[in-house]
């Protein structure tokens with residue numbers, strides 16, 4: 362066991378760090394101004410320009426298999442990259458990737474949907490959640506009924522990330538009510554690829570974050586049989602499986618943000634004088650700094666272990682849930698302490714802490730709430746799927 366990054370990993374970390382410092386952090390004031398004026402955080406043109414610069418530096422399709430033109434650097438490298446890029450709140454993502462679920466498509470679907478998504482020509486979104494079914498995904502109501510060679514989709518989805526911008530959605534709908542009931546929702550649902558011009562509508566949902574997800578409405582939307590992704594009636598596992606393997610990504614984002622925020626708090630505490638001394642000399646402040654540093658390290662190791670385990674070909678879902686649960690809560694604790702250390706200034710819009718504070722709250726909700734992660738972790742242990750202390 363070697364508990365240090367390899368030279369190659371260190372090089373990638375350093376390159377991304379430079380990219381973040383040189384290209385992204387200088388955009389932070391623009392992003393804050395755009396968002397406060399109700400504009401997109403980054404214009405599509407600016408995002409493309411940044412993605413091209415990153416591509417020139419070799420960062421494109423970081424996790425995309427080589428056969429689709431990607432770099433296929435693996436999960437550990439992805440974790441390192443994500444932790445670095447999350448040190449800014451500028452919402453940048455590297456180009457050349459697609460939702461993993463699209464890799465389950467057949468050759469024709471890969472040509473029509475996967476490759477254009479990887480190449481940035483098309484945007485996708487994934488829609489499971491409905492107004493009556495969030496954590497309890499087996500309670501979805503959206504239906505797909507066969508009519509000749511087509512399926513007729515009716516229902517609503519909600520809180521869909523990217524749903525306002527997407528060219529197509531991968532939507533989960535019930536295709537066999539009886540099978541759905543008799544298998545307690547495990548079967549009888551299917552994933553459909555549905556182009557926007559097939560007729561679904563989206564509406565922006567205002568949240569406490571800066572860019573909203575969408576509500577989607579399907580009214581008699583006709584979808585051909587060839588747009589079924591994966592197997593008929595087996596869409597539930599398809600949807601949940603790839604989410605389960607990738608949940609640690611939320612923890613990685615939290616680690617990056619928390620490291621930057623903690624550094625801001627350390628710097629500020631050395632400058633801010635109260636009662637004749639910098640607040641950094643007060644134990645009350647030091648303990649907040651120490652607790653934050655310990656929690657960040659712990660979250661980082663969970664994230665790296667979840668990523669490493671998947672690279673190693675093992676089922677990482679238990680660790681991914683742990684990294685998501687702990688990382689999301691760590692991020693919320695740290696941003697709250699950092700705001701407290703900044704006093705009244707922390708609460709103003711002069712500093713970006715309040716923005717991070719609002720964003721961090723989402724980490725505990727999407728991709729499965731805190732409570733659902735605890736449920737998964739406890740169930741794995743109680744049922745013996747995972748042994749206590751199994752991973753190291």
Ligand SMILES: Cc1cc2nc3c(=O)[nH]c(=O)nc-3n(C[C@H](O)[C@H](O)[C@H](O)COP(=O)(O)OP(=O)(O)OC[C@H]3O[C@@H](n4cnc5c(N)ncnc54)[C@H](O)[C@@H]3O)c2cc1C
Pocket residue numbers: 486487488489490494495496497519520521522523568574723726727728729730731732733736
């Ligand atoms: C900004 C944003 C983006 C999102 N993006 C997407 C997306 O792209 N695609 C998509 O399909 N969904 C998306 N979601 C939906 C998200 O996954 C759900 O909001 C989340 O799973 C929780 O579901 P819910 O909101 O219906 O809460 P509910 O399931 O109604 O839960 C309410 C509360 O009860 C708790 N709870 C529920 N069941 C239990 C239980 N058995 N035991 C203990 N506590 C329980 C929950 O933890 C929560 O605290 C997004 C949500 C948001 C806010």
